[in-house]
Amino acid sequence: MQANADLNNNTPAPRKSKKRKKKVNWTLTSVMMVLAIFAILGPLYITVVIALKDPSQMTNVLSLPKQIHWENFKNAWQMTNFPKMFLNTLFITVVNVIFTIFTNSMAAYVITRYRLKNKFFNMMYYYFISAMFIPFNVIMLPLVKEVSAFHMDNIIGITFLYIVFGLPQNIFLYSGFVKEIPTALEEAAEMDGAKPMQIFFKVIFPLMKPMHATVAILSFMWTWNDFLMPLVLLSNPDQQTLQLAQYVFQGQFSTQYNLAFASYVLVLLPVLIMYVFFQKYIIAGVTSGSVK
Amino acid sequence: MQETIKRKPKRKGKKIPFAYYMMVVPIGILFFIFHTIPFLRGVFYSFTDWSGYGTWKFVGLKNYLYMFGNSNITHAYWFTFKFALFATILVNAIALAIAVGLNGKIKYQNFLKAIYFLPYMLGSLIVGFVFKFIFGNLLPSLGQTLHWGFMSSNILGTTHAWIGILIMTIWQGLAFNTLIYLAGLQSVDPEIYEAAALDGVNPWQKFMRLTFPLIAPFFTINLVLSVKGYLMVFDQIMAMTNGGPGNSTTSISVEIYTQGFQGSQFAIQSANAVVLFIVVLTISLIQLRVLNKREERLG
Amino acid sequence: MVEINLKHIYKEYDGNDNYSVSDFNLDIKDKEFIVFVGPSGCGKSTTLRMIAGLEDISKGDLVMDGKVINDLAPKDRDIAMVFQNYALYPNMTVFDNMGFGLSIKKMPKDEIKKRVDNAAEILGLTDFLQRKPAALSGGQRQRVALGRAIVRDAKLFLLDEPLSNLDAKLRVDMRTQIAQLHQRLQTNMIYVTHDQVEAMTMADRIVIMNDGKIQQVGTPDELYNKPTNKFVAGFMGSPSMNFFDAELKNGRVSNGRGLDVAVPEGRLKVLREKGYDGKKLTVGIRPEDIHTEQVALEAMPDAVVSAKVEVSEFLGTDSMLYSRTGETEFVAQVNARDYHKPGEEVEMAFEMSKAHFFDDDTELTIE
Numbered sequence: 001m002q003a004n005a006d007l008n009n010n011t012p013a014p015r016k017s018k019k020r021k022k023k024v025n026w027t028l029t030s031v032m033m034v035l036a037i038f039a040i041l042g043p044l045y046i047t048v049v050i051a052l053k054d055p056s057q058m059t060n061v062l063s064l065p066k067q068i069h070w071e072n073f074k075n076a077w078q079m080t081n082f083p084k085m086f087l088n089t090l091f092i093t094v095v096n097v098i099f100t101i102f103t104n105s106m107a108a109y110v111i112t113r114y115r116l117k118n119k120f121f122n123m124m125y126y127y128f129i130s131a132m133f134i135p136f137n138v139i140m141l142p143l144v145k146e147v148s149a150f151h152m153d154n155i156i157g158i159t160f161l162y163i164v165f166g167l168p169q170n171i172f173l174y175s176g177f178v179k180e181i182p183t184a185l186e187e188a189a190e191m192d193g194a195k196p197m198q199i200f201f202k203v204i205f206p207l208m209k210p211m212h213a214t215v216a217i218l219s220f221m222w223t224w225n226d227f228l229m230p231l232v233l234l235s236n237p238d239q240q241t242l243q244l245a246q247y248v249f250q251g252q253f254s255t256q257y258n259l260a261f262a263s264y265v266l267v268l269l270p271v272l273i274m275y276v277f278f279q280k281y282i283i284a285g286v287t288s289g290s291v292k
Numbered sequence: 293m294q295e296t297i298k299r300k301p302k303r304k305g306k307k308i309p310f311a312y313y314m315m316v317v318p319i320g321i322l323f324f325i326f327h328t329i330p331f332l333r334g335v336f337y338s339f340t341d342w343s344g345y346g347t348w349k350f351v352g353l354k355n356y357l358y359m360f361g362n363s364n365i366t367h368a369y370w371f372t373f374k375f376a377l378f379a380t381i382l383v384n385a386i387a388l389a390i391a392v393g394l395n396g397k398i399k400y401q402n403f404l405k406a407i408y409f410l411p412y413m414l415g416s417l418i419v420g421f422v423f424k425f426i427f428g429n430l431l432p433s434l435g436q437t438l439h440w441g442f443m444s445s446n447i448l449g450t451t452h453a454w455i456g457i458l459i460m461t462i463w464q465g466l467a468f469n470t471l472i473y474l475a476g477l478q479s480v481d482p483e484i485y486e487a488a489a490l491d492g493v494n495p496w497q498k499f500m501r502l503t504f505p506l507i508a509p510f511f512t513i514n515l516v517l518s519v520k521g522y523l524m525v526f527d528q529i530m531a532m533t534n535g536g537p538g539n540s541t542t543s544i545s546v547e548i549y550t551q552g553f554q555g556s557q558f559a560i561q562s563a564n565a566v567v568l569f570i571v572v573l574t575i576s577l578i579q580l581r582v583l584n585k586r587e588e589r590l591g
Numbered sequence: 592m593v594e595i596n597l598k599h600i601y602k603e604y605d606g607n608d609n610y611s612v613s614d615f616n617l618d619i620k621d622k623e624f625i626v627f628v629g630p631s632g633c634g635k636s637t638t639l640r641m642i643a644g645l646e647d648i649s650k651g652d653l654v655m656d657g658k659v660i661n662d663l664a665p666k667d668r669d670i671a672m673v674f675q676n677y678a679l680y681p682n683m684t685v686f687d688n689m690g691f692g693l694s695i696k697k698m699p700k701d702e703i704k705k706r707v708d709n710a711a712e713i714l715g716l717t718d719f720l721q722r723k724p725a726a727l728s729g730g731q732r733q734r735v736a737l738g739r740a741i742v743r744d745a746k747l748f749l750l751d752e753p754l755s756n757l758d759a760k761l762r763v764d765m766r767t768q769i770a771q772l773h774q775r776l777q778t779n780m781i782y783v784t785h786d787q788v789e790a791m792t793m794a795d796r797i798v799i800m801n802d803g804k805i806q807q808v809g810t811p812d813e814l815y816n817k818p819t820n821k822f823v824a825g826f827m828g829s830p831s832m833n834f835f836d837a838e839l840k841n842g843r844v845s846n847g848r849g850l851d852v853a854v855p856e857g858r859l860k861v862l863r864e865k866g867y868d869g870k871k872l873t874v875g876i877r878p879e880d881i882h883t884e885q886v887a888l889e890a891m892p893d894a895v896v897s898a899k900v901e902v903s904e905f906l907g908t909d910s911m912l913y914s915r916t917g918e919t920e921f922v923a924q925v926n927a928r929d930y931h932k933p934g935e936e937v938e939m940a941f942e943m944s945k946a947h948f949f950d951d952d953t954e955l956t957i958e
Contacts, residue, residue, distance in 0.1 A: 029398040035390075036407040043463070044410075046430065047422050061430050106315040114308055121308075124316060128323070133576060134331055135524050137545045138569040141552045141562055142333040143326070145344070164322050184678035187645050192692030192739070193666035196311035202691075206682040225415035227527045228545075232553065243417050247530065250421070257425060264418045275413050279406045286412070286468070287475045290513055307647070 047268075051261040058257065072262035079252065080245050080263050081237075086270075088155050089241045093223045096162040097216045104167055104215065105208055108174030109200060113183070125171070132168040140232050147233055154239045158230065162223050170215050173289055177211040178204075210288070217285035224271060242267045338563035343556050355563035364539055365564060368547040371454065375543065376522035378458055383465040384514055390466060391473035392499075405474065412467035420531025423460040424448065427532075453533050453541050460528050465521075469514045476510030477503065512583040516576055523572055544568050593656060593746045593779050595619040595642070600651035602637050602803075611637050612803045615651070619781070624773050626794035627783045629826070634803040635783045639749050642781065643672050655746075671740035672749040676756060677732045679724040679739075685711075686720040689738045703742075710741040713775070714768075730761045737772065748780040754789065766792060787827050791815070799823055821954040824875050824947055830911060832875045832947070833921040839867050843893075844874050844943075849917015853893035855944045862948060865957055872957065875947040878911065878924035882940045883931070891940040898923075898939050900931045914939065 050058070051072055052065040076082070115122040147153050152160065181204065189199045230244040240248065246267060253260035275282060338355055342348035359365045394405055411419065428446045435443025447456045480503065488498055504511075526545040529535060535542035535550065542550070544564065552561030596619070602612040612634040619625055627635035640646040642653060644665035652659050660668055671692075679688050689710060690703045711717045714734040724732055733753060740748055750769070754762045770793050773780050784790055790797045791811045799806045799814060799822075807819045818824035824832050837844040842859055845851035854862065862868070882888070888895055898921075902913040910930045912923045914937070923939055931937050948957040 023397065024399045025397040026399075028393060028396045029400065032390075032393050032398055032404050033400070036404055039463070040407050040410060043419075043422050043426065046426065050425070061433070103319050107319050110312045110315045114312065118308055121316070124320060127320075131323070131327060133573045134327070134569060135520070135572060137524055137526065137548060138565045138572075139327065139330040139334055141548065141558060141565060142330040142337060144553070146326070146330055146333070161326060164319065164326050167319065167323050182676060182678065184674045184676055185680065187643075188672070188674055188678035188739075189680070189691070190645065190665045191643060191670065191672045192743070193695045194691075195666075196309045196315075198695060200315070203680055203682075221413070225417075227415065227417045227530070228549075231530075232549070243415050246418060246421065257429070260421070261425075264421060267418055268414055271413050275406075275410065279409075282413075283405070283409055283471065286409075287471060290468075290472055290517070291475050291510065 047261055047264055050257055051265045053258055055256075055258060069258065072258050073266060076259050076263035076266060079259065080249050080266075082242075082245075082263075082266055084238065085240055085242045085245045088239065089224060089243075091155055092159045092162065092241065093220055095159050096166075096223050097219050099159075099163045100166050100170060100219050101212050101215060103163060104170040105174050105205065105212065106200060107167065108171040109178050109204055109208075111171060112175040112178040113186075125175070128168045128171045132172065136165070136228065140228070144232050153233050153235060155234070158233050161229070161233070162219070166215075166219055166222070169218075173215055173218075174208065174211055177208060181207055213281060214285040214289045217282050218289050221286075334562045334565055337559050338566045340559050342559045344558035348559075351559075355560045356567070358560055359563055359567065362560075364542070364551075365547060365560075367539060368542050368544045371541060372523060372525065372543045372545075375454060375458065375461075375525060376519055379461050379465065379522045379525075380515065380518040382458070383462050383469055383518055384511075386462065387466050387469035387514070388473050390470045391477055392503075394470070394474055395477040405471075408470050409467045411464045412471075414464070416464060416527035417531045419464050420460060420528040423456070423463070423528075424532045427456045448533050449537055451537075451540060453537060457525075457528055457532055457541055460532065461522070461525070464528075465518065469518065472510050472514050473507065476507035480506045508583075508586070512580070515583065516579050519575055519579065520572055523568070523575070593621055595747065595779065596652075596654040597638075597642070598652040598654060600638070600641065600653065601649045602634070602641060602646065603649040610649075610803050612641070615805060617798060617805070617808065619779060621779065622777050623779055624770075624793060624795045625779075625781045625798060626790040626796075627781065627798045627800060628785065628787055628790040629800035629806075631785055633800040635785075635798075635800050636751055638800075639751055639781060639783050642747075643670055643749050644668050669746045670749060671743040671745035671747070673736045673740050673751065673753045675752040677724075677736040679732055679735055681724055684721050684723055685716060685727070685735050685738075688724065688735055689742050692739065692743050706742045706744070707738070710738040713741065713772070714738050729757055730765065733757060733761075733765060734768075737769070741772070741776070746778065748776075748778055750780065750782045752783055752785065754784070755786075762789075769793065788829065791827070799826060801826075817956075818947065819956055821873060821875065821949045821956075824949070824956070828877055830878050830922050830924070832877050833881075834949075835874045835876075835919065835921075836871065836951070837874045838869070838871050840869060844872075846919060849915075849919040850874075850896065852896065852941045852943055854946075858944065858946070858948070862957060867948075867957065871951050873949040873951055873954070875949060876921075876941055876943070876945070878922045880942040880945040881921065881923035881925070882942060883912075883923065883925045883929045883937055887940040887942070888938055891942065894941045894943050895938055896941065898937055900933050900935050900937055903931055903933050905930055912937070 046062065049063070049065055050061065052068045052070075054067075054069045054072075057063075057065055057067070111121050111125050111128070113121075115125045144153075147157060147161070150157070152158075185203055185207075186199050189203045194202065225243060226241075227243045227247065230241045231247065234240050234244060237248075246263060249263070250260070253263070337348075339350055339352060340348040341351045341354075390408060394401060394408065398404065427448050431443050432446055435441070435445075447453060484502060484506070485498065488502055493501070524545050525543045526549070529541055529543055529546050533541045535546045545568075548561045548564050548568070551557040552564075555561075595617075597615050597617045600612060600615040601610050603610050615634075615638055617625075627638060629635050637646060641648050644660075644663060648661050653661050655668070680691065683691065686707055689707045693703045693706065707720070708717070711720055714737060716731065716734055716738060719727060719731060719735075724735065727735065733756075736753065753769070754765050757765060766789060769780075769782075782789075782793060790799075791814075794811055796808060796810055797814050798808050801822050807814055807823045809817075814823060814827050818827065821834070825834065835844075835846050835850055837846040837850065839854070839862055843851055843853050862872075882891075896916040898914040898916040900912050900914050901920075904911040904913075905927060908927055909924050910927050912925060912931060914921060914923060916939075949955065950957055
């Protein structure tokens, strides 16, 4: 019970490191900066300049374009059926994030709370945690058979599968968080007359906000960038994602590198824009998802 | 006056409301149907000669025995282990170095951290395509201009193709591992270093005797996740070499995909998937055990 | 009109053969302020939680106004509870925290507002209604927790160590506030604490527990002056009663290690009738019944020991003298005017007419 006081405690955690004025190590700063620019940003620079050039400027690949060819984007946009693929991917991502947060947090909450009191929930906990050791590659052959039998080889079907397949990881993530929420809160709500669903949605769910953010970011990254699951599950050209479309159109681009790279930029851009704005939260979310 | 209700004399624990079961059981059933059943079916098929359609019969361990005799499959294992080993060691060593650098007394720390983490955001498929161009066009033309023989041909077309894939994997894999190591380094109380400085510890001793043991849990996380991830390597191979040239860069996952879906080896690749599962499980468990033990010793 | 009867209540947990609470019997009268007191792990909180419905009752009947309510869900019991760590909902404002129970019951908004405002007024929280719990001090959070119970207008109030997280001064203030609240609300309250001072100052009746069993039920005065056993005698009062293992011989009790005092005629008669003459027993005497004034020394000449003060604490009105006679250590609480420095040899009179005698085996009071 003692640790429970924390939630109501607003005294800021003592700063671990006192800010000490120290001399900046400029040599190290320069090394890290040069490395970042050449090694990390270099390939991205190449991607962008190629996307902006036409084949005649490709003799000097690394130079800045003399003339910017925006039409590469227009052509790539049409060629890869970008709007359709974008909407498909957006649908999968958004629906997956929303449903994942509601359903997975609910299951994780109940399992974490009752697994020490109840054998059934304890069994469920170990069931999901052990499923983390089964990679998708291991189940994909039979899964494809099953999915086509259920006629789920489409955008809605794959979205549904993302929600379900995220469970083991998300139960693990939420579980560590739920443990820290004092049970007295639920008991207080129970004494206040709240029913189980009300206890969860009015008291517990709002408290899980930091973990919702982490789960949302990880789910987003997973679905937006996933290639293997769409590759094996989605065959209808209308029902493809951005990543899959890049693979499918690879052959058609052949040596039209400018178009291909324009297309890559189109796919990378939404994520990059998001990263620019939410960089702090994304980094914090990914860190807290891996490190307790 | 009193209503007496018949009760069992001893009922232990508090009854869990039905609503709580409803919050777990339906999604649990769906998980069972779409995750556990395919897994079990996969294990089942691995003992049959099913080709993905039509009739089948049990063949016992034949598929597993076939796997060991098939040079494509054994090569896929050899390639995947080699790749995972090099990728894990190099990614973790370089990531640790970058993290130490980022944790130093540098300016623009947050900006640099954001840059180094950027590759994590990008899908490996597209990064793979970009590196394919770099290796296939950019570097050879650069090599020819500079008359550097080793760079004048496309490495992805040679027997060293796996090194190209490895480089791209390191480029992308650094992001996550660096972030975790940095989190570990920042969790160390600076007073420990001040105490060490008073004890006259030199920088190398400081790293080996203090820093590294203190960030051991982060090392464990990174190592386990890296090995697991690299044993599954798929996207970048599909983007860069499609498993070639020949089958020199065909990983286990690529083998399962190409032969299981496009070839006619549904049952054999099911057996392959089962073996892959056992390998991943065993390696993960051994790692967790060994690394946790070592952490205990260090801690 | 609320009457609560606990009849032979038992609590047993999985994997634990011993009862956490056993054979708990208590009849609580209307408007009574009951305090459960005892050391940690004695079963007092478990009993409270069984009354709340947060724990199942393993055996026995919980009766409220003539009805057995063992199987009633907490929300149907019309009970309000204040938790040790307040259990305020961190995501809600003070107003929403207090009104949560009412809005769950679908009470009209203006009625909720009326009740919350009223409770806030009583507790001095009117200015804080729109704040979140994190922006409140410990005392304010405590009052919000009380307010959450007040607005419910419940039949029974349960308070589980509500003051244990407050600092000493605030605790004294809140003690008075809660007592006033009880006067004002005129509802039954059951209050759990491990602090015997809280129990003594607030309770109409105290239930003192140890090892899952009730040791004694009574008014503060009864528990202090007529403890039924050694545990109760030792638990109530601070500093604790002095206990000596001694033998009754020739009208005196002596432990052979420095203590040797006469027992007054009346007490001696009872002890002899019960057959303790020449036998071992435990003598208990409260620190305030050991005197150093000249008057006392003269009045009780055959119960005087010569003791050496080892530690002495000056408390303003009193001083505590941690002393030793022979090899026997004891504490005397004397008037501050009789302060003695450590190392002084002091004559002390044991007021044996106020002493307590306990059987060595049963630890029950001999009377």
